[in-house]
Amino acid sequence: MRAMDEREISPAVIDRLPRYFRYLGVLKEDGVEKISSQELSSLMNVTASQIRQDLNNFGGFGQQGYGYNVEYLHEEIGKILGLDKQHNLIVMGAGKLGQALINYMMYRNRGFLFKGAFDTDASLWGRTVGDIRVFPPEKLEEFIRDNHIDIAVLTLPKTEAQATAERLAAAGIRAIWNFAHVDLKVPGNVLVENVHLQDSLLKLSYKIHSYERDN
Amino acid sequence: MRAMDEREISPAVIDRLPRYFRYLGVLKEDGVEKISSQELSSLMNVTASQIRQDLNNFGGFGQQGYGYNVEYLHEEIGKILGLDKQHNLIVMGAGKLGQALINYMMYRNRGFLFKGAFDTDASLWGRTVGDIRVFPPEKLEEFIRDNHIDIAVLTLPKTEAQATAERLAAAGIRAIWNFAHVDLKVPGNVLVENVHLQDSLLKLSYKIHSYERDN
Numbered sequence: 001m002r003a004m005d006e007r008e009i010s011p012a013v014i015d016r017l018p019r020y021f022r023y024l025g026v027l028k029e030d031g032v033e034k035i036s037s038q039e040l041s042s043l044m045n046v047t048a049s050q051i052r053q054d055l056n057n058f059g060g061f062g063q064q065g066y067g068y069n070v071e072y073l074h075e076e077i078g079k080i081l082g083l084d085k086q087h088n089l090i091v092m093g094a095g096k097l098g099q100a101l102i103n104y105m106m107y108r109n110r111g112f113l114f115k116g117a118f119d120t121d122a123s124l125w126g127r128t129v130g131d132i133r134v135f136p137p138e139k140l141e142e143f144i145r146d147n148h149i150d151i152a153v154l155t156l157p158k159t160e161a162q163a164t165a166e167r168l169a170a171a172g173i174r175a176i177w178n179f180a181h182v183d184l185k186v187p188g189n190v191l192v193e194n195v196h197l198q199d200s201l202l203k204l205s206y207k208i209h210s211y212e213r214d215n
Numbered sequence: 216m217r218a219m220d221e222r223e224i225s226p227a228v229i230d231r232l233p234r235y236f237r238y239l240g241v242l243k244e245d246g247v248e249k250i251s252s253q254e255l256s257s258l259m260n261v262t263a264s265q266i267r268q269d270l271n272n273f274g275g276f277g278q279q280g281y282g283y284n285v286e287y288l289h290e291e292i293g294k295i296l297g298l299d300k301q302h303n304l305i306v307m308g309a310g311k312l313g314q315a316l317i318n319y320m321m322y323r324n325r326g327f328l329f330k331g332a333f334d335t336d337a338s339l340w341g342r343t344v345g346d347i348r349v350f351p352p353e354k355l356e357e358f359i360r361d362n363h364i365d366i367a368v369l370t371l372p373k374t375e376a377q378a379t380a381e382r383l384a385a386a387g388i389r390a391i392w393n394f395a396h397v398d399l400k401v402p403g404n405v406l407v408e409n410v411h412l413q414d415s416l417l418k419l420s421y422k423i424h425s426y427e428r429d430n
Contacts, residue, residue: 014421018414022396045398081417082424100315105412112416151419175423177416181237183260191426193419195410197320199233201327201392202296204366204408206229208390209297211406 013054017081019044020054024074036067083111088149089177092164093156094119094134097179101155102129115147120160141171150174158182165190228269232296234259235269239289251282298326303364304392307379308371309334309342309349312394316370317344330362335375356386365389373397380405 023044027035041048055061058080061073078084091098094117106114117134119125124134135143143149152168154161154176161180168176168190175191178184181198238259242250256263270276273295276288293299306313309332321329332349334340339349350358358364367383369376369391376395383391383405390406393399396413 009425014418017421018411018417019398021417022411022414080421080424082420083417085424087420087423096315096318100311100319101412103311104315105416111420150423174426175419177419183234189426189430191419191422193415193422195412195415196233196237197316197410199237200408200410201320202233202236202298203229204390204392204406205297205302205326206232206295207406207408208302208365209295209300210224211389211404215404 009057013057016046016054017077020051021074021077021081024070024077027070028074032070034067034069040068085111087112087151088147089114089151089153090140090143090147090149091117091132091153091155092168093117093154093160094121094124094129095155098153098155099129101153101179102132106130106132112151115149116143118143140167144168144171144173151177153177153179154184155179224272228272231261231269232292235266236289236292236296239285239292242285243289247285249282249284255283300326302327302366303362304329304366304368305355305358305362305364306332306347306368306370307383308332308369308375309336309339309344310370313368313370314344316368316394317347321345321347327366330364331358333358355382359383359386359388367391369393369395369399371395 023040035043037048037051040046040051044051055068055073058076061068061076089112091102091114094102098117098119102114102117105112114130114132117129117132118137118140119134120137122136125136127134150173152173152175154164156164158181161178161182162184165176165178165184165186169186173190175193176184176186178192178194179197181196183194184192186192238255252263252266255261255266259266270283270288273291276283276291304327306317306329309317313332313334317329317332320327329345329347332344332347333352333355334349335352337351340351342349365388367388367390369379371379373396376393376397377399380391380393380399380401384401388405390408391399391401393407393409394412396411398409399407401407
């Protein structure tokens with residue numbers, strides 16, 4: 001028998017969790033102490049019953065007639081998201097996108113520490129991006145081991161992505177945040193989250209095209 | 216009565232369209248002329264019946280016993296995605312993320328032309344990123360009108376995002392590609408596609424945490 005918190009959570013719920021975390025974080029910053037599912041509902045543009053259902057996956061958190069304690073719920077969702085643990089990251093590909101991500105994400109995310117970057121371009125070796133040093137690929141396995149790296153960010157050309165992903169998997173990486181414009185094939189124990197920027201822009205283009213046709 | 220290509224397409228299908236386009240583009244580059252839904256299925260890790268269903272939304276394209284003509288299907292999906300039309304883009308916020316996006320996306324996407332960037336930071340005015348000039352916000356409305364801008368990319372702090380989105384909507388922009396870490400409230404005729412990088416990283420963290428708990 002599995003405990004309640006171990007049952008299978010649907011991808012749609014997982015998609016919404018970071019959004020709950022974000023809204024609760026803003027409410028907390030604004031000094032809001034409690035919120036009803038109705039208020040959260042109108043704020044987030046999700047039905048109140050959806051919110052109750054989603055949170056019931058993790059055991060509820062709400063009190064009938066009181067609503068949710070903002071700080072507590074924010075903290076608990078943070079734990080569900082694994083934010084009570086530290087993650088160590090490396091960036092594979094220190095080109096423009098890799099550099100921007102380091103600079104953009106580095107100070108914004110508690111729990112996620114950028115430890116180093118790797119690039120095949122020798123002119124970048126030894127340089128720093130933010131505070132992050134760029135290393136040659138030869139150092140990869142040793143670096144992953146010594147620095148307890150669990151997440152690799154892939155910001156390299158799609159032609160190099162699959163081979164790099166396999167090497168990272170063999171080196172014991174736990175998860176890949178993939179910005180390369182290709183779907184990776186990795187062992188089941190390596191978790192992948194894709195950010196396909198081109199696909200996202202094409203979806204926007206589809207929406208424009210489809211809106212113009214229908215209106 | 217609405218013609219077949221005008222019926223409502225589900226968001227899940229729209230999510231998959233850019234991926235079909237991407238795989239067909241690679242096949243085309245590789246010189247593949249035709250492909251069965253079974254072959255495409257194993258390549259894309261989607262069931263063959265899913266592929267047939269998805270494409271039937273747009274009238275099919277396949278021939279029984281032949282499969283799909285790769286170049287034709289690539290072209291047709293491109294049209295469905297609105298790639299037979301040119302889109303003119305501006306970037307709101309020429310900081311590190313904005314600059315990286317301009318440099319990263321500029322040469323990769325036929326049909327999407329970056330025309331200019333805007334920033335409140337006066338030290339950036341007149342400078343260029345790639346070939347793209349940075350302008351002061353005062354020029355925004357005139358620039359949108361004169362350059363037939365239909366898409367604005369939002370790469371600015373979340374505190375400025377909502378006000379900027381409203382100004383863009385009033386200036387007649389059609390769509391917003393939003394990288395700010397906030398959900399925008401805009402009129403229904405302004406289409407929004409979000410890239411919430413923090414949310415994506417939190418999803419990856421959730422997956423790691425949940426995998427470790429279950430294994």
